Amino acid sequence: MDLPSTPAAKRAEVIYRRRFSPAWRDRLWRMLQPPAPLIHDPRETEVEAPLGRWNLYLGGAGARAPGYVNVDLFAVPGVDVAASAEALPFPDGLFQRVECDAVLEHVENPEKVMGEITRVLAPGGFAHLVVPFCHPFHEYPRDYRRYTLHGLLQLAGSLEVVAAGWRTGPTATLLVFFLEYVKLWLPWRPLRVVAHGVLGWLLWPLRYLDVILRRSARAGRIGNHCYVWLRKPG
Template sequence: MFCESKSVKQSLNEADPLIFKLKIAFKKYDRLYYILAKIAGALFVGSKTGVEACADLPKTAFIVNLGSGPKSLGAHIINVDAYPYANVAVCADATHLPFRDGSVDAIICECMLEHVTQPEQVIKEIARVITPGGLVYTSVPFMDPYHASPDDYTRWTMSGVRTLFNDFEQQELAVGWGPTSSLIAVLSHWLGLMLSFGNAGLQQALALFFMVCLSPFKILDFALKYPKMAPNIATGFYFIGLRK
């Protein structure tokens, strides 16, 4: 499974219990889940989504959405996940994908790599199954608080992303979620921590409350993603590369 070392149930009692339980509950209703995620979560301000990055590929292209969750990106894109959510076509371990060498034209892997224990092995597996010249689109966090799904292990700087994908020729690497989303997320969790008097459930409830209240300010990131130093405090990045 993507998070091989722990089951979903094991993670429920750890550092992110309330928010993780809400994720599991709302993922049964995929449209509602992603609406709420846009309100409470970081605002994507990148110039391309995974679907847009694949827009110029032929209609016959074999495209995989790795770590998809319940969200469908289109009838022509195959959802692969460790868990049998709605819209998942293939349940598989991301470190052992059930595809032949060089058989996939493009892989979209959004907000998944931080949730696996062996991200380097996942990238090697992506490189194995993708055809030479094939496209990979991924997004990863940097200045983003802990968020279990079902656990959370790793963060990357922009330089770290380049190193991680050294088997791919970089086409784009840019801020996907900006500094304001970072500030709001950390501030919301800090306020929850200060006002919860040590109660973990209350802390997370307050953090969600403040994230929703402060959400309108995230629109500032459409401008703040451009300054040269923005990547130093960005919430996360997206990367587009071609298999060498």
């Protein structure tokens, strides 16, 4: 496993550790964070894909994943196994569910990851993939690519496509890019942090415009993240 020792990788690790840190400064930091400028389309979770005895969560550093074995490059609290999704240390057919949410854009070789997901899935098991289409550059710990919905579907390989669509819509795209754009004008990090907080709190209610826009067949032209549910035959 080759964990880059870049400043971005170190920053990512600090962010993950801060998410669960009990220190009062980190608690205050979490309280001041504005709500995310996006909402999820509920159709994404309408698929019936029950958890099994063993389920896998890829790339869950800084997140809690109850019911899953949480695998990430970074061995931070909450991660059960530090490993690369490109070479999973698990036997074939072990997992009933695999979650791969906003990870494929960060791995060196997404085809290898898909090969591993297919291998460790139990016959009849489900994989849920989410990837960004229109989203700012974000290194966790690298950022290699974006996907259209067609590009995501191409990764399915031998897995059956059960459902596919857009998780987050055009307004989410506009808001996340607007926040990044404003920060480009600010040369100092403390200023960017304040701008992100202030603008984030002012703008987040606009995210509900996507409740209307996601009904449009054209919403995907500037959709934010798309998803696919896949099932291993058998």
